[in-house]
Amino acid sequence: MFAAAARRMRYTTLGLLQYIAPTLQFAQAVLLFGEPLKPVHIVTFALIWTGCALYAFDSVRGSRTPVTVE
Numbered sequence: 001m002f003a004a005a006a007r008r009m010r011y012t013t014l015g016l017l018q019y020i021a022p023t024l025q026f027a028q029a030v031l032l033f034g035e036p037l038k039p040v041h042i043v044t045f046a047l048i049w050t051g052c053a054l055y056a057f058d059s060v061r062g063s064r065t066p067v068t069v070e
């Protein structure tokens with residue numbers, strides 16, 4: 001099912017979705033298993049997701065068709 005779904009979506013969307021599994025594993029380790037969370041982990045996590053958000057924002061902004069005024 002993954003392969004069939006992957007063929008139907010853009011690679012950029014698929015790439016961003018690939019960040020969900022490690023994020024869920026990170027949350028599970030911290031919240032369920034009590035893994036120690038250091039400030040460097042929080043900063044790194046925030047920077048990675050900030051980069052993903054910027055990339056997604058730029059992709060959405062770039063995909064919109066510009067309005068031409070004549």
